[in-house]
Amino acid sequence: MADSSDTESETSLCTSGWDAADFMQMSVELGRVDTTAAGPFDLCATFDTLRNVDICAIEHDERLLEIIQLAANTLLGFLTRVIDTGKEELLHKDFVEKIPVFLNEESLSLLLRYRVLFRDIASRNLGEASSAIAVCWVDVVLAKLGQAIAHTAGMLYGISSSEHDLPIALRAQKEDDLLRAAVQLPESWPSIIQLLCCEYASPAAIRLACSLVWGATVMIRQLSTEISTSSMLYGDLLRVLQQRIKQTSKEVIHARTYGDDASEQERMTNAMLVTMYAAADSLTIDNVNSPLPSSGVHPVTRLDLPSTILIKWGTASPWSWGIWEDARLHNSEVVESLSATWLYHLDTSAASVHSAHSVEWWDTDLVEALESMAVAALSMMSRLLLCSVLFMKESDSQPLESPALDVVLKACWAIKHLLQILGADVDDTTSSVLFTIMHKLFLLLGDGGLEPDVKDLIIEGLSYSNTGLRLSLEGIVTDPRSECVLGWEHKLGRVIKLLKTVRSSAGVLSALELRNVRQMLQFLTLAGKTGLIPCSVPGQARQFLSAVLGWLDVEELHSPVWSMLGDTAIGALAVWRQHVNERAHSIPKTLWRDLVWSIFEEADPLDLPLAASLAAYVSATARDRVCDALSCGEAWNYFRDVILLVLNREYGGAEEPLSLLIAPAVSRALEELAQHAPSNAKRCCMSSPWTLSMLTQLKRLGGKQDHADEYDKVLWKLLSSVLGSLHSQAEKSGVENATAGKDQKDASESIFCWSNERACVIQT
Numbered sequence: 001m002a003d004s005s006d007t008e009s010e011t012s013l014c015t016s017g018w019d020a021a022d023f024m025q026m027s028v029e030l031g032r033v034d035t036t037a038a039g040p041f042d043l044c045a046t047f048d049t050l051r052n053v054d055i056c057a058i059e060h061d062e063r064l065l066e067i068i069q070l071a072a073n074t075l076l077g078f079l080t081r082v083i084d085t086g087k088e089e090l091l092h093k094d095f096v097e098k099i100p101v102f103l104n105e106e107s108l109s110l111l112l113r114y115r116v117l118f119r120d121i122a123s124r125n126l127g128e129a130s131s132a133i134a135v136c137w138v139d140v141v142l143a144k145l146g147q148a149i150a151h152t153a154g155m156l157y158g159i160s161s162s163e164h165d166l167p168i169a170l171r172a173q174k175e176d177d178l179l180r181a182a183v184q185l186p187e188s189w190p191s192i193i194q195l196l197c198c199e200y201a202s203p204a205a206i207r208l209a210c211s212l213v214w215g216a217t218v219m220i221r222q223l224s225t226e227i228s229t230s231s232m233l234y235g236d237l238l239r240v241l242q243q244r245i246k247q248t249s250k251e252v253i254h255a256r257t258y259g260d261d262a263s264e265q266e267r268m269t270n271a272m273l274v275t276m277y278a279a280a281d282s283l284t285i286d287n288v289n290s291p292l293p294s295s296g297v298h299p300v301t302r303l304d305l306p307s308t309i310l311i312k313w314g315t316a317s318p319w320s321w322g323i324w325e326d327a328r329l330h331n332s333e334v335v336e337s338l339s340a341t342w343l344y345h346l347d348t349s350a351a352s353v354h355s356a357h358s359v360e361w362w363d364t365d366l367v368e369a370l371e372s373m374a375v376a377a378l379s380m381m382s383r384l385l386l387c388s389v390l391f392m393k394e395s396d397s398q399p400l401e402s403p404a405l406d407v408v409l410k411a412c413w414a415i416k417h418l419l420q421i422l423g424a425d426v427d428d429t430t431s432s433v434l435f436t437i438m439h440k441l442f443l444l445l446g447d448g449g450l451e452p453d454v455k456d457l458i459i460e461g462l463s464y465s466n467t468g469l470r471l472s473l474e475g476i477v478t479d480p481r482s483e484c485v486l487g488w489e490h491k492l493g494r495v496i497k498l499l500k501t502v503r504s505s506a507g508v509l510s511a512l513e514l515r516n517v518r519q520m521l522q523f524l525t526l527a528g529k530t531g532l533i534p535c536s537v538p539g540q541a542r543q544f545l546s547a548v549l550g551w552l553d554v555e556e557l558h559s560p561v562w563s564m565l566g567d568t569a570i571g572a573l574a575v576w577r578q579h580v581n582e583r584a585h586s587i588p589k590t591l592w593r594d595l596v597w598s599i600f601e602e603a604d605p606l607d608l609p610l611a612a613s614l615a616a617y618v619s620a621t622a623r624d625r626v627c628d629a630l631s632c633g634e635a636w637n638y639f640r641d642v643i644l645l646v647l648n649r650e651y652g653g654a655e656e657p658l659s660l661l662i663a664p665a666v667s668r669a670l671e672e673l674a675q676h677a678p679s680n681a682k683r684c685c686m687s688s689p690w691t692l693s694m695l696t697q698l699k700r701l702g703g704k705q706d707h708a709d710e711y712d713k714v715l716w717k718l719l720s721s722v723l724g725s726l727h728s729q730a731e732k733s734g735v736e737n738a739t740a741g742k743d744q745k746d747a748s749e750s751i752f753c754w755s756n757e758r759a760c761v762i763q764t
Contacts, residue, residue, distance in 0.1 A: 041078035043101040046071045050110055059121055068114075072137040075102075079144035083151050099152060100224035102145060103215045105233060109189045111138050116187050135183055142185060143178040146208045149215040150268065154305040157312050161264070161305050181208040193236055196273075197243040207269050213237065214272040218279050218314040238280035241273065267306035275314030282319050297387040297404050297411075299344035300337075307341075317342035318369035321376040327383055336387060339380050343410045344403055370414055371421060378418045378426070378434070381411040385437050392444045405450040408441075412457035419464045431468030432475070436484075438462060439472060442523065443487035447512045455519050456759040462526050463752040463761060470530035477532050492544045495520065499547040503554070514564040517548065521568040522761040528575040529750050545572060553595050557602045564758075570596055571613035571763055575750075577620040597627045600634040605641040608655060609753075609760040612662040615639065615669035616748060616763035622672035629681035636673050636685040640694055642666050643719075647697045649711065658753055660714055665748060665764050667722040674726060695726060 050071055058064045079102075082095050089095075101107060118136035154160055166174070181204035186192055195201050195209040217237060303311060310316055317338050324335040346366055370377045388400060388408050400408060415434070419426060426434075438458045445451040462469050476484045495517060502509060509517070524541060527533055533541045548569045555561045573596070596617055603610060618635055627635075643666055645651060651659035674682065685691060701708075701716050708716070748763040 041074055043098050046074045047107050055117060075141050076144060079148045082148040096223055100220045103220040105216055108216060111141060112188055114138050139179060139182040143182040146178060146211040149211045149219060153313055154308050157308050159303060159305050159308045177204060181205045185209060193240055197240045207265060210269050210272050214276055218275050222313060234280040234283045237276060241277045264306060268309060271306040271310035274310060275316045278316040278319035279314050282315060297340050297384050297407050299341040299403050299407055301403050311342050311345050321380040322373050325376045325379050336383055340384060340407045343407045370418055374418050374422055381414045382434050382437060384411045385441055389437060389440050399446055402449060409450050409454045412454055416457055416461040419461055428467060428471055431465050432471035435462055435468045435472035439484055447516050452515050459522050460752040463750050466529055469526060473527060473530055473532040489540060492540050496544055496547050499551055503551055518564055518568050521572045525572040525575050525761050526750055528579050531579045549595060557599055567609040567613040570617050574616035574620045597631040600638045603638055605638060605645055608658050608662055609755050609762055611642050612665055612762035615665040618669040619672050622676045629678040632673055632677040632681040633684055639666050639670050640691055644694055658755055661764055662762060664718050667719055671725050
């Protein structure tokens with residue numbers, strides 16, 4: 001098959017005097033078929049007309065022959081226009097919506113019935129002595145349809161076939177060869193499917209049959225949701241393709257030279273066969289034990305027509321995840337390369353991935369593929385990340401090129417989406433291995449291009465399972481010379497030196513450098529939540545946090561440095577105070593205590609991430625009685641204002657759900673202050689008219705639940721316990737609580753979210 005071409009279609013049916021133009025001799029009554037008919041083309045009405053014609057009376061009814069001629073003109077005119085149409089016109093002329101009418105199994109079977117009739121008529125008219133082969137208008141339609149399918153498959157994605165660059169004479173010869181192949185097609189649709197595994201059919205006839213069957217099984221499903229294909233068809237097709245696989249042990253034939261037409265035809269046929277097998281195997285119930293047996297994360301950036309069919313049509317790539325789910329299987333690296341190329345060529349640009357809040361904006365094909373086989377997809381995306389880690393390690397931390405980064409970013413997005421939908425179905429072993437890969441990738445990535453966006457997605461993924469991250473870190477911290485530990489020591493040491501240099505020289509960091517520091521703080525926050533710090537010397541992580549806090553101490557509260565690092569640094573400090581407590585005391589008291597308690601007077605209650613971090617910090621330190629009455633009062637006023645803003649629904653847009661998310665954390669901070677603040681501060685806070693207003697609104701919120709909207713119902717569910725607790729504290733506001741210094745069980749969770757286009761890790 002490797003050396004075949006369309007001119008090989010001559011078989012015993014062909015005679016030396018055969019000419020494609022002889023199809024015009026099929027019937028004098030039919031007259032010439034016009035392939036240049038102008039639109040509009042009402043294909044549905046045309047096929048309805050063909051269905052309603054009394055097929056047995058055609059030969060003797062001139063009026064019916066004229067109706068058939070008009071229908072043939074419409075069909076051929078439409079196909080000719082499709083073949084000569086560019087991408088924009090193809091979309092705007094509604095051709096895409098009409099092509100599935102042709103590809104319907106019922107329509108193809110109807111055309112084949114007419115083909116039998118007219119070939120019989122033509123054979124009788126030509127006579128027994130004629131050497132010409134009987135060709136009818138349906139043969140021309142099938143040949144044109146094969147061309148139209150290939151052209152549409154590529155042109156919808158801006159890819160044209162090499163045939164469009166051929167001289168007119170050679171294109172005419174190609175069309176003649178296609179017509180020769182159409183003549184050799186069997187008389188029924190099931191027989192055309194069987195032709196795919198026929199050992200004696202000509203390669204050209206098999207290629208045309210492959211195009212028609214691919215159009216009727218793969219293309220139709222992607223172009224139309226209204227036209228269904230019978231499951232029986234896919235079952236028959238699966239058996240035929242399995243038989244074809246048994247006939248050959250050859251792998252996919254690679255083009256000898258790029259752009260070679262014979263190679264393009266062979267590769268296009270192979271691509272169609274693979275996508276058909278994927279569709280048939282996915283849609284057939286009895287699909288267990290299937291007989292199917294560039295590299296890594298680097299995609300093929302330039303698609304030709306065969307690769308476009310393989311990547312953009314059907315479900316070959318997602319289907320392969322389940323077949324090659326085990327990375328030890330033979331040729332699994334080919335599937336990794338296929339998946340990388342598929343991800344790279346998704347219609348949605350990777351440039352906007354980091355700013356998304358949900359899946360609605362993202363590529364529909366990706367979401368559907370991930371959710372259709374979530375476990376296999378998680379395995380494949382993990383393998384792609386592992387490939388990127390291995391490549392960067394082998395190339396001495398050489399940065400990934402832009403196409404590979406695009407793939408890594410989409411794979412990370414896919415992983416975090418899969419972790420969301422799978423939840424507890426991801427076992428500890430899987431999450432531990434996956435988080436270790438993501439951890440290593442985080443350390444290897446720099447600050448250029450899409451790398452900061454990838455790191456945001458890694459942090460979001462790691463935030464979904466505290467248990468998985470803990471298991472991953474346990475395997476790292478036990479070896480003080482592991483690559484992750486050494487990577488963190490290098491990364492932290494470099495940033496500490498940079499921060500000291502900036503402070504001593506009164507310099508500034510770029511936005512990317514600030515974002516890098518923020519991401520490191522977020523990772524250490526998640527690690528601190530597990531009680532494990534990935535450093536052989538914990539003091540280095542403390543030095544890093546001390547350097548950041550020291551820098552914040554000399555900056556204005558509303559400076560870019562505070563805007564980028566304030567909420568994250570305080571959140572990290574709060575987590576460390578609770579989970580790495582014995583190690584955190586070496587941070588200077590002026591930083592971990594005085595700095596934070598001094599900002600409540602100026603802090604903006606509209607800054608929700610900062611409010612969440614301050615609430616977590618107060619909940620972690622209020623029992624230690626580390627602040628004076630004035631600081632406690634300022635903190636109380638700040639958190640009370642946040643709750644009032646939430647009650648009055650002052651946070652709009654994307655901030656509204658975030659305000660509901662942090663409301664319980666803020667209410668816990670108020671409870672801690674009410675219990676552990678000095679008695680004089682407590683009396684002042686509880687007697688404030690604003691506090692009474694807050695308690696009144698909380699009570700009113702509980703009283704209107706029968707008629708409340710969804711927002712108020714959710715808010716009451718979150719804050720109902722606060723009302724009774726604060727009322728109780730108000731009644732005994734003059735009494736000191738002797739609970740200072742007692743350990744407090746941390747009930748908060750680390751949640752990843754977006755706020756004002758910043759990635760945030762907040763404690764709720």
